Amino acid sequence: MSDAMTTDLYEVTMAMSYLREGMTAPATFSLFVRDLPPERGFLVAAGLESALDYLSGLHVGPEDVDAFASALHRPPGDVQALLGLEFTGDVRAVPEGRIVRAGEPLLEVTAPLPQAQLAETYVLNQVSHQTALASKAARCMLAAAGHPVVDFSLRRTHGPQSGFQAARLGAMVGFAGTSNVAAATAVGIPAVGTMAHSFVEAFATEESAFRAFARSHPGPVTLLVDTYDTEDGVHVAARVLRDLDRGPGSAVRLDSSDLGTLAVRARDILDGAGLPDVRIVASGGLDEYALDELVRSGAPIDTYAVGTRVGVSADAPFLDSAYKMVEYDGRPVMKLSTAKVTAPGPKQVFRRPGYADVIGLADEKPPADGRPLLETVMRGGRRTGDRSTLDECRARFATDLDGLPSAARRIRGPQAPRATVSERLSVLTARVRHRVEELARAPAAQPPDAERTASGSHRCVTR
Amino acid sequence: MSDAMTTDLYEVTMAMSYLREGMTAPATFSLFVRDLPPERGFLVAAGLESALDYLSGLHVGPEDVDAFASALHRPPGDVQALLGLEFTGDVRAVPEGRIVRAGEPLLEVTAPLPQAQLAETYVLNQVSHQTALASKAARCMLAAAGHPVVDFSLRRTHGPQSGFQAARLGAMVGFAGTSNVAAATAVGIPAVGTMAHSFVEAFATEESAFRAFARSHPGPVTLLVDTYDTEDGVHVAARVLRDLDRGPGSAVRLDSSDLGTLAVRARDILDGAGLPDVRIVASGGLDEYALDELVRSGAPIDTYAVGTRVGVSADAPFLDSAYKMVEYDGRPVMKLSTAKVTAPGPKQVFRRPGYADVIGLADEKPPADGRPLLETVMRGGRRTGDRSTLDECRARFATDLDGLPSAARRIRGPQAPRATVSERLSVLTARVRHRVEELARAPAAQPPDAERTASGSHRCVTR
Incomplete structure (x- = not known):
């Protein structure tokens, strides 16, 4: 089995639609953990190297196209547009070993929409389960x-x-x-x-x-x-x-x-x-x-x-992780459905002394006392540097652990205060929410014609 | 990484000792789940095909020997005795898809002791986690x-x-x-x-x-x-x-x-x-x-x-499984330590109507209304038949599920009565326990010389 096949079928159906509609503009997806499991005061970022290995090697070959076609009961010609697809995008991520909080992006992918979508399943799998295992081990x-x-x-x-x-x-x-x-x-x-x-x-x-x-x-x-x-x-x-x-x-x-x-x-x-x-x-x-x-x-x-x-991280064998689109073709997007609102736009986490983290926008100026957690680790589909060595990951963890507040370190009943949100991200979230609600309230008014769906014709919500 | 390396180091240290001591007589190991997790009324046997794939392909090559030596900080020559080791033994097992109870052997390996020992980690891993996942899915x-x-x-x-x-x-x-x-x-x-x-x-x-x-x-x-x-x-x-x-x-x-x-x-x-x-x-x-x-x-x-x-079988992400030696060189053995007694001897499970299972000895005559669950699936290191197809596994599960008592099928508060033990197995267990306790009570009397440890000179407890 190739890695390209190790995906949910819906990534394939969506990628096919995007290619047919010419929707290949850049999209940014943000991978984060919504809420910590009970008895967790922090998470240890992990799985990035596996995710980057996958993205570096991603290639949709003829046998993948045949598998996709067979899965969809379609002739291979219908899936041909995916042949040769590789990952040519950028990845910003929290390096392995760093300590993060719920809600903070662990990884953001920016790539032509079909690529960024197809990568979801594998990347989410590796980052989610490895972060769960690393966090459990850290508590030991x-x-x-x-x-x-x-x-x-x-x-x-x-x-x-x-x-x-x-x-x-x-x-x-x-x-x-x-x-x-x-x-x-x-x-x-x-x-x-x-x-x-x-x-x-x-x-x-x-x-x-x-x-x-x-x-x-x-x-x-x-x-x-x-x-x-x-x-x-x-x-x-x-x-x-x-x-x-x-x-x-x-x-x-x-x-x-x-x-x-x-x-x-x-x-x-x-x-x-x-x-x-x-x-x-x-x-x-x-x-x-x-x-x-x-x-x-x-x-x-x-x-x-x-x-x-x-x-197996027995008391918390999975994380409530998500890989959500936050921007498409320069337009910040968000999901509004019950209890699972996703803040729009590419993001950065600024760590301030005492783990007073601020989640802001990726292009935001850091607070004077804040240092960004996400680093560019892949550009144009290639790693920007060497793989992190085990010693480097260890050093990051040891350093972050030193500063972790005692309430978050507790084995029983740890406290895990959430990061705050920057002014700019708050404003953007309110603006996009308003626009989305407006669109949702007037479904009958939506022109159903095909033209409006092409990538150049979105109503953009600018920041 | 070769499959041979995907093992706990102690399997290697034990195999080295066995080879040095000339202890290559056949041993039987029994793989079973001691107790069901809460909210489980039955288990669905799974992982056998993966385990057989591993055993069929097991081969300790030069790079494995180097890895073992390096792990042990020993010169490769000290580990050379393992070079070329393959699995040449027999496996009896419950085919995938069948429904079993706690305490019932899912798989028994009989092979020269170093081989049977080296196989433990991988076989236990595959059967344990796949049985956990299959059992969770069955409840859905x-x-x-x-x-x-x-x-x-x-x-x-x-x-x-x-x-x-x-x-x-x-x-x-x-x-x-x-x-x-x-x-x-x-x-x-x-x-x-x-x-x-x-x-x-x-x-x-x-x-x-x-x-x-x-x-x-x-x-x-x-x-x-x-x-x-x-x-x-x-x-x-x-x-x-x-x-x-x-x-x-x-x-x-x-x-x-x-x-x-x-x-x-x-x-x-x-x-x-x-x-x-x-x-x-x-x-x-x-x-x-x-x-x-x-x-x-x-x-x-x-x-x-x-x-x-x-x-991830979230409410029961692991099973309390064990891979225990039950016979060495014709001598039934058991472990007595607190709360984890293992019954001695190679076993068979006889399924009687209404899931009134009886665990007996492998060479025991089945009860008139009982049919054996374990089948010989490997002999001399080779599969005795083709891999089970998905349809065959499905059919076994469907048939077994039909007969499963309603108390075991409940989603909340299922009841999982344990199998009973045959007269012959009870007698053997009592006899071996007595012998082991006798030996344990008189440690000072044990002759510590090397001769007594050679494989031919055990005090055998015959059935």
């Missing part, structure tokens, strides 16, 4: 309060691609490693992992399992101690590590319920065995809520491995 | 009570791969179509879709947008009527459809809140305009709960488009 970092966090999610993410992104995005917000070998290799992050319960069960005894593992893995090892009785398992691990003089850097892993209590017992046993350097790794159904409780309780856990609940 | 079919349901989820699934599966699995449980062109093309299902709000906004008026759309799309069209004022939009659509004589087969789409009320108004307007054949399509945040309410309220909605909440 906050909850861990300085303890290392690692990603164990691959086995239950929504497919291997999503598992790859979960690992990459975890690393972006500061995770110390991932169990995912493919992601570790491709992204250049530490791979972590030790043994499963099945490993212990494959041997006659827990001790023989631990010793066999140590034989084939020189240096520090992590031993899973809760296959049978956890406290017994810690005793066995302590004996093996001491016998082999493998304490420093080694660890025991707890993967059961009541991790806090078991960690206290394990710590006592290890200390009593003269192994104060052996660390405790905890895993098993962990997310930022569990981490927060364990950390606050003072549980002697050194490293937290988060998995499924983080890799 | 139940809630729709005969109304067509279509999939609009691609824009917010966890990546395009997951979007593809959401479309395929929707079709498997009876969805009438998908917006996803790639999936529609590859799987051979109807593609559906019309226009976005942006399309309407790109024109000077709603009416000119509808007329332009109709010009480029002969035959029935679906017009999105809620960009501005919904009732006005329906009036405009009615006028255009009547003028163009395009009523029969055409539709209006509502994509806003309060769909029930708006559908009643839209139906009145369309009927009043002499367009009783124009259907009403509803979309926008729909899932089985919303469908159930709308259908029960008698809303005059003809087709339901479900999207994000279904494509």
Whole structure:
């Protein structure tokens, strides 16, 4: 399947209509998250690099045209106008790793209308789900309060691609490693992992399992101690590590319920065995809520491995994201239907000290103390610079996190004040709303002839 | 990235240890879902074909060995034993589309231990997330009570791969179509879709947008009527459809809140305009709960488009699945740690009338009225038959759904009685548990020498 086919059919039907009507003037679409899910105080922008990869490579080939025609039950000739379509537009976006608020554009595409429309599904998919995963992972970092966090999610993410992104995005917000070998290799992050319960069960005894593992893995090892009785398992691990003089850097892993209590017992046993350097790794159904409780309780856990609940962002597996046209052929547009009003015009977000963000128009002069969040990342269908490296994304996140107000950082009941809107954007919104309502109130008066729909003949609402 | 790398590092560390210890005897791993999520009365088996694709193609090549070595900070020579590893084992599984209960094995792998272990992550990923998505989609079919349901989820699934599966699995449980062109093309299902709000906004008026759309799309069209004022939009659509004589087969789409009320108004307007054949399509945040309410309220909605909440299984985005070793080298094994006991031995599920399932041992004689759910689908690393076609999967689901008790079908508060366990499996479980507890109670007595860990020298617990 080509990427061009990975789209909603309606992008194709609309693009066909636009081409037939000669409506190829530039359109700007704005991608933003309307409202944050419950228990989110901020979002971490992500998915941009995947979106740019898609836009760079977008090409409607003959097999795509055949697929579109077949999907529409039309002869391929009817869809021929799409053949060879590529993305030649511009993209302004918030770079990956930056922290944003609800309502703030994450990405704006400006391109000939059929292109900008056809790109919707794929771009929205990548930015939405990656931003959801990055934001969840970021909360784990906050909850861990300085303890290392690692990603164990691959086995239950929504497919291997999503598992790859979960690992990459975890690393972006500061995770110390991932169990995912493919992601570790491709992204250049530490791979972590030790043994499963099945490993212990494959041997006659827990001790023989631990010793066999140590034989084939020189240096520090992590031993899973809760296959049978956890406290017994810690005793066995302590004996093996001491016998082999493998304490420093080694660890025991707890993967059961009541991790806090078991960690206290394990710590006592290890200390009593003269192994104060052996660390405790905890895993098993962990997310930022569990981490927060364990950390606050003072549980002697050194490293937290988060998995499924983080890799699928279990409490908020999707974002209320939108990709809305805000301008066509120089005319700001907006949607008025119930509860989903979209402000018109290409935009910029100005970040002022203390995250007092202002959403304004793209061509607006920044406030004296405001710095723009959206940067031009693609011009004429080509990236304006290199891909962001993981280190660059990490640095952006770390910097933005430093300044994030404490109310937004809370694990339970975070507060997420919305950005304010600039004077110019407010005025434009009111003007366009008035014009749209006027048009909507007089449908019978609308001339239904074809001429009025050609791109040159819109009633333009100028700013 | 090769598929072999798409694995948790611990699968690699364990496989290395097994190879070093000569532990290459056959192991059986059982994949099952421990407990159903809240609001689930059944699961629809899925992901098997993806898992078999992976197993058929699994090959550890030189670049994989390099990646493993690099991940482990070891010289490639230390990982060389994995080079060339392929899957040569057997798989018994519940075919895609069948309805299963919690605790029932969905898939059992029997293969030389290093292979069966290395396969865990990928197989568990595919079966878990696809079963979650299929089960969610099946509930939408139940809630729709005969109304067509279509999939609009691609824009917010966890990546395009997951979007593809959401479309395929929707079709498997009876969805009438998908917006996803790639999936529609590859799987051979109807593609559906019309226009976005942006399309309407790109024109000077709603009416000119509808007329332009109709010009480029002969035959029935679906017009999105809620960009501005919904009732006005329906009036405009009615006028255009009547003028163009395009009523029969055409539709209006509502994509806003309060769909029930708006559908009643839209139906009145369309009927009043002499367009009783124009259907009403509803979309926008729909899932089985919303469908159930709308259908029960008698809303005059003809087709339901479900999207994000279904494509990410929003209320249950993961399953409590496990891939547990149940036998090694002829010795049944089990894990005893808190609350996660795994019954030992290769298993079979016998379905008796009224879904009175019995979980027994794989080599057990079926009860007189019971038919086995798991079939041999791979032998010696090769599929035993062709891939299941979509029609075959659909037929299995439809048949199983027919017999599903009403308590399990409920949208709110479904009841999901667990399968019972056969006499032979109960006896085996008790015997292995006793043996394991005995071993666990006497850790000091375990001889720690290497010899005892070699594969031939286990204390076998025979059945």
